[in-house]
Amino acid sequence: MEKILIKNALLSPSGKEGTADILIYEGKIGKIAPQVDSPHDCSVIDADGLTVIPGLVDVHVHLREPGFSYKETIAAGTAAAAAGGFTTVCPMPNLNPAPDSPENLERQLEIIRRDAKIETIPYATITRSRLGAELVDYEALAPFVAGFSDDGSGVQDEEVMRKAMRQIAKTGKILAAHCEVNSLLRGGYIHDGEYARAHGHRGICSESEWGEIERDIRLAGETGCRLHICHISTAESVDLIRRAKERGVRVTCETAPHYLAFCDEDMREEGRFKMNPPIRSRRDMEALREGAADGTIDVIATDHAPHSAEEKSKGLEKSAMGVVGLETSLAAVYTHMVRPGHISFPRMLEMMALEPRKLFGFKGGLVPGNRADLAIVDFDRVVKVDSTSFLSKGKSTPFDGTTLFGKVMMTIAGGKTVYKL
Template sequence: MILIKNGYVIDPKSGLEKTTDIEIEEGRIVSIGDRKPGDAYERVIDAKGLIVAPGLVDVHVHFRDPGFTYKEDIATGAAAAAAGGFTTVVCMANTKPVIDNLDTLTYVLDKGRATPIHVLSAAAVSKGFKGQELTNFEALTEAGAAGLTDDGIPLRDPLVVREAMRRAKELDIPISLHEEDPAFIASSGINQGAVSEKLHFGGAPAVSEQVMIARDCMLALDTGARVNIQHISSGPSVELVRTAQKLGADVWAESTPQHFSLTEEIVLEKGALAKVNPPIRTEADRLDIIEGLKDDTIQIIATDHAPHSEEEKARGLEKAPSGMIGLETSLALGITNLVHAGHLSMMHLLEKMTAKPAELYHMNAGALKVGKPADIVIFDEHEEWTVTDFKSKACNSPFTGMKLSGRVKYTICDGEVVYED
């Protein structure tokens, strides 16, 4: 048995928020707050002064396996997740080969089971990510796919999207969408605006996102499908989702830490490390995203953890790939830029990183409850640290060198300590 004592327990699913103890036995929570004196424990964790919460859930990560394991692999991705307080992640399908078939899906899930955390995977919406022919949704979900997405590539044909939503609705599985119409994009990864003009870089305008979100919100309303707008990046996009929700569409949205923490100016300082799809945009967009988080238009915080090698990111703005790692800084960025900045309570932040992502994907995760798996993060809200080394195989983060508040001290998955600071 493991005892976590004296911790300030926050569970968004039940609303529990108080100083209490948690007992763990055989991988499950056996008591919260009502332990019997005299019990013997294999380990006691004194969490006085620390927050004890459900293990974090990230529904948008790239572990690059199979096909691009020089960037990351499932083992190193899982280690990065554990260091960031995550006990459950959902991998995206843009591997090589694409996860549009049972063999590749099974490969990822089997390798995930060999890690100390829960590694799930989405499957592709379209065969080969070509946006034309749909995959076998039924077979893939029966084999364990958590959801469906062509993340990294927008689905351009509205009839294909509508049929995909219709079939996803029948199966009661979420479909997650990368919303950038390439017809509007001169060059991807940097917002088309003042900074791109200064750098003589074509850029990606916000309208490239907005036109696709408008279309897909209406298709979601039409089909009744559960649709997740991934890594939302602009203020009008938030308003489009808000309007669709008011109309009754089952539309969800994610925000990444980079989109609520940074503005396009970071590109002038960090160069290609700040190149990401969709781009980091203006201060007005950042503030609108925060408003969307506050009023729950944006229900989920997800990292879009996207590792690349140092050599790739050193190619310069034009040739470097878009993307940044995020698992090991996500919680601290939320604490620093949302909680300590006065935008969200700790309960509200944790809801977006535990209960809500679990709800979107119908997971048995994201909550502290007797009888449930003991997936837990313990962290110091106030400990300051400077972003330096990573458990990830990659180090492509624009946050390197920044001082943040909020340090993960322990991550526990299925009752086992899988990370300890």
């Protein structure tokens, strides 16, 4: 295994935290100190002017395999993740076959073992085939998964969700809920706001999200299940979760970079602005930023959801829901959240690296003895996003053509160099 010495690395872009040398051997961080002498047979990386950060963790990605490899593969998706500074990702179970049994899960795990460039820990489903009715064998699946989710579909039946929470609570795993009230969707496909009304589009109301969040928080309080709410996008969602945490409910949540960077005033008549939940109002965006700053929102996750170029080229109404994010996430959050002062640089690392590890029990981090998962980043580098250069098979992102600060120069996962610019 590689023996690597990183020299002169900044511990924050400002340089206020000083510099450090980091020695990596046997897949782990051996030493972090102001100066480390180079041992024999060691690759030396001069990181002068660059910042070293813990490897990022994305607890919400769609890698599309098995079943939809024309959209994305585990090989391409994890290569894209490595290019974005990620060392751990958790793929969602909207697959064919869905990982709703040990046998179906093993089909996915075989591909992961063969093709994944970084640590890849999948979710199993909450219900059989994600249909919201029959529960799966949580005890049999729990040792092999990050948690349980029917992402892409909300569990509509309250009693089914209550029973699922009771059983999942016994495993100690997280239930990651896609919160959406189907009866309130009414064929909508973008936010039910000014842009939708001005351009004749059918809107998705905010209550379709927060209505089910309200229910699931209540059920989590009843059952003691560890509830993690996926991709929140509304001000009401932030408020509900904030108040639930104050009451002691075991609830955490995530939002995505595009909800922090854009509002419906930024919309275009292009499929790259279409995802579920949708980009919402300026009021919602500002509430999400506040929730990220005050700790209500625990995690930033990409909801990386690739589709083919054809599926995303049909305008807002007919394009598939979903955008990619693994290769832009770090720079997007740094540009739109850290540089303007909405959150601090350490808070960004908490939300993108430290807190997801803590919540899901993953190893790693910039501590001697831990698995060597880290990225080396040039936060002064200005990059114009060009989706044609993405390693992901998906190219559709609202950040395409925008200017961001920050470029990952190298990613090391488990002591192995998995990406180098």
